Amino acid sequence: MAGKHTPRSKSRILLLSLSLLGFSVLFFLFSLSPLRNPTHSQFPNTNIHVETSFVSSLEDFLTHKAPRFPNIRDDTVGGAVGEEEVRKLDDRIYDSEMDRLYRDPYYPVGLPLKVYVYNMPSKFTYDLLWLFRNTYKETSNLTSNGSPVHRLIEQHSIDYWLWADLIAPESERLLKSVVRVHRQEEADLFYIPFFTTISFFLMEKQQCKALYREALKWMTDQPAWKRSGGRDHILPVHHPWSFKSVRRYVKNAIWLLPDMDSTGNWYKPGQVYLEKDLILPYVANLDLCDAKCLSETNPKRSTLLFFRGRLKRNAGGKIRSKLVGELTGVDDVIIEEGTAGEGGKAAAQSGMRKSLFCMSPAGDTPSSARLFDAIVSGCIPVIISDELELPFEGLLDYRKIALFVSSSDAVKPRWLLNFLRGIRPAVIKEMQQNLAKYSRHFLYSSPAQPLGPEDLVWRMMAGKVVNIKLHSRRSQRLVEGSRSLCTCECRVTNATKTSPALPGLS
Template sequence: MNLRPKLRSPPAASLPHSTKPTPIKMPSKSLLRPTLVLASFLSLLAFYSFVLHTPPNNRSATSIDAALGNRNALSLHRADKVKIYMYDLPRRFTYGVIESYAAARGGEPVADDALLKYPGNQHSAEWYLFSDMNRPSEERIDSAVTRVTDPEEADLFYVPFFSSLSLVANPVRSAAANATSDKTVYSDEQTQEALMDWLEEQKYWKKNNGWDHVFICQDPNALYKVIDRVKNGVLLVSDFGRLARNQASLVKDVILPYSHRINTFKGDVGLDNRKSLLFFMGNRYRKEGGKIRDLLFQLLENEEGVIIKHGAQSRESRRAATQGMHTSKFCLHPAGDTPSACRLFDAIVSLCVPVIVSDYIELPFEDVIDYRKIAIFVDSTSATKPGHLVKLLRKLSPEKILKFQKELQKVKRYFEYEDPNGTVKEIWRQVSQKLPLIKLMSNRDQRIVLRDLAEPDCSCICSNQTGISTTL
């Protein structure tokens, strides 16, 4: 019986005006008052018993209902995920690349692929994505994609070729050394061709003309030999520096961050230990757009508070770079051979405000990161005017620099490949957002009349050179 309506009623003693007087005998009136008082007491006792001592069975039922609700919501969430089928490629395209890289550097063969170690480098996104796809599904609940083992269920197909490592599998050697060596030399070009020969025989590659396939080619030269054969797919790249307008675009492809090479800064925001104004350490002499580096060296190397050093990749250089970035307010990011370079991401995880001097740079995850809040952008023409750059930086107040640092603190997880809530998770989210376009292009391919055009028909895909971002 529900006692709540009765408990909401005031006690009878408070309602004399609403009760019509009835003549009664004195003995009966004396018995009525104790009865009403006792009834009120019992009602209050029942109320507190109900509120404070809800039976365990009722609490359990509530918990079970909530758990079932959460489980149903989770099932619906999983149903909404983009389904990815990862090809089980022949070994030569994955672990075989690692093995060839190690062998070229004097490494000993190993009996178990699990013992092979992917070498740490700035292009290791291909390893992190491959490893993530191989994790148990229960460890990837928050991912925007889910791996399926039946290709018939797949929305997208991931091709996990270690293309960047393949590019550098052999150490740099002279032409004479290559000619006289009796060892089998690993060939990246042959490996790329072999990959495409294998892939183009696959049923699901042919089905949609490759539009629903995902390739990682983070090094600017990765897959260069076969890029025209994979250009329909979703390309995971660091920038568009070596790609033509009909090969890549912001609409169909995903920009990845390089894996940072220096240690993440573990401290909090602050300027007390950041005595240097501006820091840069890297190769002074680069090609193409990177030629600006030499000009910046000439302008900045004698400026007070500026540390600018020439240095190649090495363990010692990384230690020096870590120290420099962790103790500087600003970190210079000039273009390399292509518009982007790993030092931008080194600076971000160091809470060292990036100063970006690169006119055609594309940046990762711009739908969730406003880079104006974490970096300073200076065009090349202004940056190479004597005194302009340091004057600009010295004008910024400590409060403004701290504001930059706080924003860097918020977003740096997006650039941590080993963070479960970091880079890999975000890459898959970006890939999942390409699915509507992929379906559009696949359907369009099925019905379009083929034409003999002098130029590729790219009218439906934005150029990577126009500077205009097109969204679906």
């Protein structure tokens, strides 16, 4: 009986084998096909709560995350070092760089960027964060021009967002563009986690200057600083007043800035330039208008142009009073003096979400958080700031989301209104759609998100590494009396021209 069933058993085994082979081929072919939903590949941890409020994120960081961060041992030096220590580090860096050069065909171009984070004394880091946390409810603390101090600190809190992400355990980080290293010879760049803006606004003037001098001595005593003259060191000085009393001594470092103001009001000639430094966006004051919000508000945007803020400013901001005279009294234009506090925020948010265009003129400096408020509100920015430099412009094309108008054109009678009214609905719709895509690039968050501003910082930094190494090595081998500075100025002066006629303009 058994012999009669053998052929049928063999045929079943053969059929099963062929079926398994077929499934294997189909699985292999499917694995080669592109992902159906790239969103999930970009954000594999979408179930994690993402915090975009500086105050809320800082509270969680100080009370829950910071205490449980492992006390990772690194080779940060506690005091001044001699030439021998600098030479030893130079030798170790040479060995590491040669190993990477011969082993990695893409070195030094590519990601992830290797960043060494200094383990600075707590008076430069945690103590200042606690100082903000314990005083931020004191809203009576104002600057000389009436701006709430703690809100200014929030707007310029890029130092917190970058540092908190860098020092977080790798298991909790989402970014692939940067990795923290704990040995200096492995680093492409060095990050200095000193909270210069908090100390400037919340400490007594002389106390702050003393802390600046201490921080200056501490960082310039580090062997890696001595080796490169600070050229491969990143220093966050995002508010134009921060670290001002001593920053002439660290002009070789990579500064993280809000703009570059070539007028000389905030930065001295030779201190800042695009080849060395990086422009970072302000932290937006307003809440994100997400996809659902945009679908509800875009059809109802009945205001042509909106501006809420201080109507009188100094320096380049003097144009504001001229614009007020030109635009006041027009039916579908709202120009109003801004007020601080939650009431002012609510009014600005409501106004931007009801408007097609939001005016972003220069203030005391070329930049303003208002630009990023407009972007996250889905309101097309009209930038009137002739000296403005923009964040991540090597990666992002702002012509797709904003209009650029020269100051000379903007103040001509009826010129700006005629320009905006001439933009056809199809062009407006396209720019609104682009704003919805771009808003993620300007939202600082914890944990830091792929393609968020923290991520774009390191992608931009990666493009600077080769040039940084070139100038560091060049400075190390120049002999005394040699011509150490370039004798020609090759940078093109920044001067805004009105956007050329967009496709679809009547």
